[in-house]
Amino acid sequence: ARQREPVCSASMTFPTATVAHETILRALQALAAQLFTRPELRGRFVRYALLSASIVRRPTWQRRVAFKEPVGNPARALPAFKNALALHPPAGPVEDLTVTLGGITGETARQGSLLVEVRRQDQLREALRQLEVVMGKRPPIYQVKDVQPWSRIPEERRVLTPPSFP
Amino acid sequence: MVADSGGAEGPDASIVPLNLPQPIDVDTDADGRLIAVWVRGRRRPVAAVRAVWRVDDRWWRDTRLSRLYLSVLLDDGLLLTVFTDLLSGGWYRQSYD
Numbered sequence: 258a259r260q261r262e263p264v265c266s267a268s269m270t271f272p273t274a275t276v277a278h279e280t281i282l283r284a285l286q287a288l289a290a291q292l293f294t295r296p297e298l299r300g301r302f303v304r305y306a307l308l309s310a311s312i313v314r315r316p317t318w319q320r321r322v323a324f325k326e327p328v329g330n331p332a333r334a335l336p337a338f339k340n341a342l343a344l345h346p347p348a349g350p351v352e353d354l355t356v357t358l359g360g361i362t363g364e365t366a367r368q369g370s371l372l373v374e375v376r377r378q379d380q381l382r383e384a385l386r387q388l389e390v391v392m393g394k395r396p397p398i399y400q401v402k403d404v405q406p407w408s409r410i411p412e413e414r415r416v417l418t419p420p421s422f423p
Numbered sequence: 424m425v426a427d428s429g430g431a432e433g434p435d436a437s438i439v440p441l442n443l444p445q446p447i448d449v450d451t452d453a454d455g456r457l458i459a460v461w462v463r464g465r466r467r468p469v470a471a472v473r474a475v476w477r478v479d480d481r482w483w484r485d486t487r488l489s490r491l492y493l494s495v496l497l498d499d500g501l502l503l504t505v506f507t508d509l510l511s512g513g514w515y516r517q518s519y520d
């Protein structure tokens with residue numbers, strides 16, 4: 258059975274439904290700040306956020322925000338929230354707001370290896386994971402692999418395979 | 424890393440073969456010798472044949488393979504490797520490295 262991905266959510270309700278972007282943005286930031294203080298996110302990073310809002314007499318507003326690289330604090334998430342709000346503003350007064358953070362990374366700190374090649378592999382692996390989150394599917398990136406480089410039949414020498422890491 | 428070239432996928436969808444033969448239109452003389460190839464819709468006469476070699480393989484299998492490769496210099500200076508499939512008679516271009 259497929260394991261459900263762990264996520265973290267927080268919600269708030271406005272005393273009065275609002276259309277003010279600044280108010281909504283401050284609320285998003287406050288919710289993110291609340292989430293990052295939770296024990297399950299302490300010292301961790303997230304790859305994306307799901308923003309949703311109940312709109313007066315309108316369908317729920319929802320945006321999926323994939324961060325360019327994993328973020329570990331609300332200040333780093335804010336520019337992406339601001340962008341999402343500016344590009345796709347809610348269609349009416351917002352009554353309540355929910356922020357869900359997902360793609361929680363396993364590392365508790367971003368510590369680089371002393372070995373250049375290991376660091377390079379780590380960076381590549383991380384970049385591919387983030388790309389998968391942004392695209393919503395496995396990115397069409399392959400690596401060239403020698404299969405039978407000595408073969409007299411050219412199409413048997415090399416293939417493209419998904420990237421693999423030692 | 425390379426981007427997806429959109430090549431045909433084999434039984435394992437995650438493995439994409441590289442450098443598959445690409446069909447090519449050619450002109451031959453009465454003796455069957457290659458005199459021109461068609462590249463991007465244009466007829467390119469063959470200026471010289473630099474090398475010829477034959478590959479026979481998989482003769483013990485149903486997927487027997489028999490090809491005559493030619494490394495040709497076209498009139499505009501382009502170097503191309505083509506082969507004729509000696510079993511089907513078709514012509515293809517393929518890098519041989």
